[in-house]
Amino acid sequence: MSKADMSDVQIFKDSAADRSFRPKWFTARLFVYALLLLWAFICLFPIYWTLTTSFKMAPDVMKGNLVPWWDFTPKWLGWKSLGLSPDTIGAESTVRDEFLKRFANSAITSVTSSVLAVMLGSLAAYGLSRFNYKFLWMRNSDISFFFLSQLILPPVVLALPMLVLYKELALLDTRIGLILLYTLSVLPIVIWIMRDQFSSIPTELEEAALVDGLSIWGAFITIILPIALPGMVAAFILSLVLTWNEYFFAALLTSTHANTLPVMVASQTGSQGISWWSMAALSWAAILPLIVIGVVLERYIIKGMAAGAIK
């Protein structure tokens, strides 16, 4: 900072205008923090409530105790009924086997369909961002619109025809059947994100690679994919979240073998006799992977959702 600037800098901010400004700034600040804290409480309380409920006993639930070790003593009751508490973890448990089977189904279907969607979607998005196509009367913008318009299609329209088709194809109650539909449902979102990603990469990169003797696919795989990786991760995580949580198709198209976790949670909710603590434990176990993903990979999820927001 030069001397001339120095003389302009006001050191003591105590003129009348300054003093009237500070309290206003302070109250605005206070308001912003109050709002943020209130909303954070609204977001986090249900998660906290479910976790603590899974450690409560019946009287604690009825009295509405909230803080462990202060107004109730945590017990492993809920987790015991799932077979996941310390003293039952070694023993046989049919509920735990059931839970792990559903968990595995959910994991396999969501990961496979997300991988598939990212692969198909990235290829299509890359092609659409680099070349001019003409299938019948459809040009690039029409093809893009065709892919993105799938987002509007409500699942219920496909559900019943798919049910009948899957019955004929012997795909009912199989993981492959679910994977196909899940891939379809997240594909538009992947294409949306990846189109954004690829159009931000300059074409000079591939042109240089092509001059060096690489083929189009060689240039795509060795040069472009590594650059587009963050976008692909974002698309993958977002697909993972959506497919992990999907309930409607899973409820209609699976019955005993390929049930996913949401179906198990929903079927338990329906029965009135089930106790709060075990239901809370089940719900919490079902959302735990997503909480972990949310906390660790928050950056990518936000990147994925912000894609397309700014043009």
Place this chain on the structure above:
Amino acid sequence: MSGSGDLLHVVSNDNISDQRRALGRGIIWGSAALMLAVACAQVLQLQGVHDFGLTSWRPTLYAYILWAICLSWGQVLLHGEHGKRTLFVLPAALFVISLTVFPLLFGLVIAFSDWNLSSPDGRQFNGLTNVRQMWADPFYWNALLNMLWYVLAILVEYTIAFGLALALNAEIRARKFFRVAFLLPLMLSPVAVSWMIGKSMLEARFGPVARLARFFGWETPSFFGTPGVAKATIMLMDAWTFIPFMMIMILAGLQAIPKELNEAAKVDGANGWRAFWEVTFPMMLPVSITAILIRIIFKLKLADIVIAVTSGGPGGATDTVTSFIFREYRDRSNVGYGTLLAMFYLLVIIIFMTILMKLADRFARPRT
């Protein structure tokens, strides 16, 4: 397939021999013929003409996959470098077409038939009976009307999301903590949320929210008792899940606004409120419209929470179209009527979204 004006200019000279062309055509048509043959065998099997030992349409599916692979490979054989470009889009296009266009056409056939999956009669074409039944079905129209209310609730969600995004965009500490906390509701499975909030926190006797309501003087809190309250509760739960989504899109938009604009407004003497309405809000219009449109699309699919918490009650007050059709199928396993309702819903959505997008397009065009 690929013409001039590509963004990526590639010079390639392909010398495709006649033999290679013949091979390309051969595998495409050969695999298509195979698929047709398998499908015919299946039909004959179903008609009981001859027993090929086919138990399901699965072999036809395999033949279809083989044909799709041959079609992709044939592109390269026939068109060389241009074929390789087609290969980028073709797999996704084939995938989407086979999983949407085909079922939709099939759905159109089902929609005009009486088909109870549990009855042995199979599908019976019944013309416009389903349409007449739909016309006279008060519960379906009620569900459609509910969807309108649910969609209107988005405006409130948008306001809250905008406020939160503004707060997050201010200079605050622990921004990452707040971002993660705000994002979490979106990550949770709606079915788990249904239990966590709908069935336990809103439980009339022991739920913490019911306790809070009693504390504030509502003697007998019941969140799903009367139609109006139940609808509002479902809206709130859905808002809780999806506000983060809109908030993040708006936040991304806010951060893309150049800082100089707000500073210039301040220099010109605009206070915070006026600067917001005259600078920030107009700048945010395109992003806002995108966010609202996507949110509407998601809202029109709303079902999980309703199915899991109220199953449409009381008296259909919380029913969405999806949950109504779901129950219609579960209770009566009538595929035909359910499909017609879904098809009609799709038609309504397409018309509604087209009008909305046209309006949005006109509205968002920058005014100079």
